[in-house]
Amino acid sequence: MGRISAKIDRRGIAALAVVAALSVATSGAVDRAVAVQPDEVLTDPALEKRARGISAGLRCLVCQNQSIDDSNAPLARDLRLVVRERIKSGDSDEAVVAYVVGRYGEFVLLRPPVNASTLMLWIAPGLLLVAASGFALRLWLRSGSATPDAVMAEAPLTSDEQARLDSLLKRPTD
Amino acid sequence: MIVEIGHFALILALLVSMGQMVLPAVGAASRDDRLMAVAQPAALASLVLVSISFAALTYAYVGSDFSVANVWANSHSAKPMLYKVSGVWGNHEGSMLLWVLILVAFGASVAVSGGHLPKTLQANVLATQASISVAFLLFILLTSNPFERIVPAPMEGKGLNPILQDPALALHPPFLYAGYVGFSMAFSFAIAALLEGRTDAAWARWVRPWTLAAWMCLTLGIAMGSWWAYYELGWGGWWFWDPVENASFMPWLAGTALLHSALVMEKREALKVWTVLLAILTFSLSLMGTFLVRSGVLSSVHAFAVDPQRGVFILAIMVLFTGGALALFAARAGSLRQGGMFAPISREGALVLNNVLLATATGTVLIGTLYPLVLESITGAKISVGPPYFNMTFVPLMIPLLIALPFGSFLGWKRGDLVAARQRLMAAAVVTLGTALVAGALFWRGPWLAPLALAVGVWVIAGAVSEVLFRARLGQGDRAEVFRRLTNLPRSAWGSFIAHTGVGVMVIGIVGTTAWQSEKIVPMKAGDTAEIAGYRVTLKGIETRRGPNFGEEAGVFEVPREGRTPLLLEATKRLYDAPRQPTTEAGIHAALSGDLYIILGDAQTDGSFAVRLYFNPLVRFIWLGAVLMFIGGAFSLSDRRLRVGAPRKARPPMAVPAE
DSSP states (O other): OHHHHHSHHHHHHHHHHHHHHHHHHHOOOOOOOOOOOOGGGGHHHHHHHHHHHHTTTBOOOOOOSSEEEEEEEHHHHHHHHHHHHHTTOOOOHHHHOOOHHHHHHHBBBBSOOOOOHHHHHHHHHHHHHHHHHHHHHHHHHHHOOHHHHHHHSSSSOHHHHHHHHHHHHHHHHO | OOOHHHHHHHHHHHHHHHHHHHHHHHHHTTOOHHHTTTTTHHHHHHHHHHHHHHHHHHHHTTTTTBBBBBHHEEETTTTTHHHHGGGGGGSSHHHHHHHHHHHHHHHHHHHHGGGOOOHHHHHHHHHHHHHHHHHHHHHHHHHHHOBBSSSSSSSSSSOOGGGGOOOOHHHHHHHHHHHHHHHHHHHHHHHHHHHHOOOHHHHHHHHHHHHHHHHHHHHHHHHHHHHHIIIIISSSOOOOHHHHHHHHHHHHHHHHHHHHHHHHHHHOOOOOHHHHHHHHHHHHHHHHHHHHHHTTTOHHHHHHHHHHHHHHHHHHHHHHHHHHHHHHHHHGGSSSSSOOOOOOSSSHHEEEEEHHHHHHHHHHHHHHHHHHHHHHHEEEEEOOOOOOHHHHHHHHHHHHOOOOOOOOSSSSSSSOOHHHHHHHHHHHHHHHHHHHHHHHHHTTSSSHHHHHHHHHHHHHHHHHHHHHHHHHTTTSSSSHHHHHHHHHOOOOHHHHHHHHHHHHHHHHHHHHHHHHHHEEEEOOOTTTTTEEETTTEEEEEEEEESSSSSSEEEEEEEETTTTTEEEEEEEEEEESSSSOEEEEEEEOOOOTEEEEEEEEEOOTTTTHHHEEEEEEEEEEHHHHHHHOOOOOOOHHTTOHHHHHHHHHOOOGGGGGOOO
């Protein structure tokens, strides 16, 4: 199975990716038609299910933003076959993923690993939530302090306003 | 000649917009009525001029005038008329022209309907609106001119990308842009408010209808895109967390938050600063959506280099408007007086929670979308941020929002009573729990979270129903009396009921199709039968045919149904003539309970065809939910209290009745 993947070294992949990206960019084409072919499907449904699960998390390198499970690009098919080959030879899910990452780098992982360069990515939602909550709390505290007395103390009525208020209060109701 | 008139009209529109940008703003600052009076006719003139320009380009497309480079590159004489017209905005230059057309249309509608606005506010709003027009007109004229000619004129055009030749996608961009650009109104009002240092309930009352209208269009636009992806891209997916999708989703999330915070401001004069900030951010995200999609930085880092001029230009527009607005906000926000205090457990508190969660979700999508770009430009490392990341971060933020939603609508303004809200939601809770148990029993094989997620959707709907029934005081008075009360509920109450029901319906659809989709991939020859989700699908045969501008192979499938005529479904593979590109048309039997979805794949070596069969349970609920949100928005928009132009004199906040 290493046949194709061995032939295409990393530079080849990169060149291929550029060509594909350019052709996609210029034509605007998104071709997501048919991915997994009947001849790829493993006979053991449990193994096939594992293969599908793994494939859904691996990026098709020559596509815009597709997993190899969704893409009908030849390279995606090759990778799907590699994944199934490794599963059949007894690799665990982690070992299969590690094998693919070893070949193509972390770029293939649709779920980026947690490490120094992705730390911000993973903690950002939590930080944002804390920041937004803090902002809301401040808003609330500010609104709490805006009692009529506090507002009056901050900006007492001008003499004009006081006169107008007096006249309004004095006006007989009908 | 007509094409040149279109080009000329666009240049004139730029000049008029420049005048509209400067004179009314100066007038508002110096209280000069004559200068401010320029805004109205200028806004109308811009609309007329850009309309002429747009009509000229449409004329060139309809008549297949291939001497125009843009028409040549994106059209073809054999294309059906609908796609000749939609081809106008099916490309970069034309879509930017549509963008500006919608922008000036919004500006003109403020000029026409905004007679009751304070003069200076209207002048500042229209001036801000014009500044956006100026930026985008310059962008079109300098980098993306749709009226460029080619000499000599080619005989035939290159054609429109066939996957774009589709009715839903023909309408998708206009709705999407109406949403993006509609948020510019909220932005312009926010800038005007900051310039004047004054916002009040009346301001929120003016802003809300525009925001609502924009939000409705964006909702429908995104739903159309998702629906299109579902049947056109062909493997039953409906949302891919693709950067281009995220670009439209971020303004939607922020716009949803804005709608709710503007509500607080209108009713209670609270959250002023936050609402103004959200108005700025929502439109900034719309600009960024335009930038991300139009500059090409997303589809490929290389496309950026192909035409760096455009990307840099639109980036400059984005930085100018976002940066400028935020700077103005930083300088002036302090002058906006906060009003309306409230306890944490109150309607305001609930809407603040809504805003916190929606803002966090927006930020999360933003970071997930931009992170790979930023990381690569800083360190050169390439990573992918795909659906698993978004599902892991976005969904946990939405669950508390959805659970809290029904409570929020039962809490009173200023100070709510959580115990009372809990009692009033008892029936809804029982229904929800029942659903979870039944779903759990039916689908005990898993995934085990799915019944709970399904129950969350039911909870939102049951909560919305409870609220309406509570408002009609069910149980007090006879049935006719309750019915009378129901019909007397304000339209905005019905609007929020319908929209929130839509949210619940969508959740149910998402859960159903994500958790219980079934799939089968089989090679089939004519006469073969495959079984999926209780359907027996027989391939009758493969037909080869010609369409107006494509050839196709159609797999004809027959599905027997008990006591009824059998279903006939066609799944086709098309090859378009120009450009020569294949597309897949799925054979879909749509039903509320779920879709039977068939894709015809490639011919195998033994003469059979690869066939993919799917059953997508409840998938229709996703788009049904979006349509309900749209209808809910329309109800709310038609409410007299929103529509009546002149706001009642701003009353002191304390006197506003707590509803």
